[in-house]
Amino acid sequence: MKKLSYAEALRLAMEEEMNRDSSVFVMGEDVGVFGGCFGVTGDLVEKFGEDRVRDTPITETAIVGSAVGAAMTGSRPVAEIMFAGFLGVAMDEIFNQAAKMCYMTGGQAHVPMVLRIPDGAGIGAAAQHSERTEAWVTHVPGLKVVYPSNPADAKGLLKAAIRDEDPVMFFEHKILYNHVGDVPEEDDYIVPLGKGEIKREGSDVTIVATGIEVSHALEAAEQLAEEGIDVEVIDPRTLVPLDIDMIMKSVEKTGKLLIASEETKRGSFASEIAAEVAEEGLFYLEQPIKRVCAPDAPVPFSSVLEQAYLPNPKKIADAVREMF
């Protein structure tokens, strides 16, 4: 084990995969000498050169579209979109090209690409640089969607995503980049897509959270433990494919479900989890499902507004208390 930040763990994953497989390459805006807008690609360009760590112009449409073409022809691109808010610029390339190519060709073509997408609020970046967009892509058949919550998962999941044969939308919460944790050093440390993890075992209530909300949920769980409420925290880690069995088993045990997500509530992936449990596990539930999400408004700029807008451990703990 090695203490690494989430950003360092991601970089290590890319470095290891680039060493392992010469068809893996990185591209995006300012990923080269600048080291990435959030420093994630760091010194990769010094290690692998400009051919494999490609600085693009400001050209999201071509970044994603060319990643699709490269992936279809034997390379494994790891492309970066600087902010989730820029996904709209490349949405055709995501939902019509990357997602549908395998299906439309009757399985002849496939698109083994990764799109790294820094997202999330908390740094005063306002409405176009802070939003959560996972529900835009979880809705699209053909994409896989990943969201690591800690450095170890960041490494293991990114390596799995790079090795995957399908297009993977890989979300990284900006606030998590500096979170430090133990990261396995083995080259073959992989967290398989589609397998969730119980981050805290408990018997009274299930909280499903991804990304930054896992930390929030764990913090809330500590507060609640002092009050005698034993919280189970489940991190699905990948949203597509979703480890629904793990969630269902937990709900069967606890009888209570709360989903914590920084997404705006309407049409969120939190809603999808709620729907799945309502459809298949309603009779496990002792009371209605709760969602702790952001309000249905763009992310505000002012720190006061932004902090009030975001879910946090207190909001999660308060919502859990209402269930008892």
Place this chain on the structure above:
Amino acid sequence: MKESNEELVGLLEKMLVIREFETTVQKHFAEGEIPGFVHLYLGEEAVGVGACSALKEEDYITSTHRGHGHLLARGGDIKKTMAEIFGKATGYNKGKGGSMHIADVSLGILGANGIVGAGLPIAAGSGISAQILGKESVTICFFGDGASNRGTFHEAINLASVWNLPVVFVCENNMYGISMPQYRADGRKGQNIKDVSDRAVAYGISGVTVDGNDVMAVREAVIEAVKKARANGGPSLVECKTYRWRGHFEGDPTVYRPDEELEQWKKKDPIDRFVKVLKDQEILDDEGYKELRDKVKGQIDEALQFVQDSPEPDVSEITTDVYYGGAE
């Protein structure tokens, strides 16, 4: 480049295959036997055939919504092409893609695409692969005059230029984006330049305009561009001026263009013109031409029979191939 007689007749044969194929599709679509909509390549045969004749086996193309001709020009199987258009299980895409997505990926065809202009970034990506994997492959990107107004045109060609990607952007200027004229002096128009190739200068690449109804002119221009790309000379833009004989899609009443315009272009039929060239050079005689047409007709009839004999897809296929299932 001096082509053998066999090669030259081969070009004619490919154009005849496309002509006969599309005429057959037109007929069966009108009879309600083909679902969805189809965009025919009639009148544009010289572009696909001339351009694809410049490629090697390891090369790639990206195609468009008007893609039957590209696939056949690249050597696609006529039966599997026809079966896909009819939505049969034996089609190239197992009946999941249809006319707009028809492709033989093993021939280096990176999809036909229902989104106008979507192929340009994909072609750039194929060019990136050539550099990453150290391959000498070149990619031809087919797109239309309509697509040249999309942002993908700008972003993909710019990227191809700055990264010196081995891509040849072949613009099939068939004069209309659905009802919108590419250019004319007065009235509605899609762009205010006569030649799409004028745009090449903005990207620091070479751009030429050729007669898209002259298969040898297309071939020569694309051979030049492919040669340059393969020698690490970067991308080019080759504009081929042509005309679609049918509407944008089958059923388009073409109220936006005068009948005389179509008649003028039909006089420049790329097949008639090339037949004349071959006859003048005594490479082909009337009898040889008739034999060729009969052969092609026979192939199309066989393809229709193949469609007749083919099963519909099984409904269990609805949810397969959403994710990659591995090579078959």
